[in-house]
Amino acid sequence: MDRSLAAELRAAVETAREQLRDWLEEGVEAFERSAAQQAAFADVAEPAPAPREPRPARKPREAEPTRTAPAPSVAAPRPFGPHPTLDEVRASLGDCRRCRLAEGRTQLVFGDGNPEADILFVGEGPGEQEDLQGLPFVGRAGELLTQMIERGLGIARRSVYICNIVKCRPPQNRTPLADEVSTCRPFLDGQIDAVRPKVIVALGKPATSLLLGRDVSITRVRGVWQDYRGFAVMPTFHPAFVLRQYTPENRRLVWEDLKSALGRARELGGRFE
Ligand code: SF4
Known part of the structure; x- marks a missing residue:
């Protein structure tokens, strides 16, 4: 086979693999066929199709709602000063009832931990257990995160x-929509400004996309230092993804990212119990 063609095929396979990994990280397990695709499959299944009427011109596709983070410029104004406390x-x-997510929640899940922490972890949104208990990362993914922090990094x-x-x-743990993210974003910014961590660890694609202000492939950016408003950001896989894809390779990658985050925080003077 021609070498350049082989290289192109390898690149295409690698791109497809990254996209699949991103979908898995987002929890996508299946896709619904559009009406046009169903019609196409039905056509294939028909043994003897009748002569077709001429097709009407296709309607232009409607834009899908943005599933990941919007650019920083669309964030709502902050209802507190530049140096707030967590309280x-x-x-x-x-x-808060500023967005539709208030309708389905049991309670609001603000945050948990040291108000002067040198590492701040940001996830996507509360799951079932978090919603019931009012604390972030207390379900299975939270247990894994706690293990990674305590047994892996050796800090409390x-x-x-x-x-x-x-x-x-979010209902059925779906990814938060862009308007929900932009409405809630000032409060995340407020938490970051209150804690002023040395390092932020972004857990998963939605959190990373929000902080970087663009839709990212987590497979590409994980492990690579980023910047958010002057804060060092280490993107890594979400623990829920690691639970779903519990492979030695994924655990190793997250472990390396967390070690890198702890090392950077210590270099910057961070202290941990
Ligand atoms: S803006 Fe945030 S806190 Fe308020 S309802 Fe929406 S998700 Fe909840």
């Missing part, structure tokens, strides 16, 4: 701070 940020949320979970992009559980 001020929490108080400004109150019984209470020495870091953990929160999510959105503070209310």
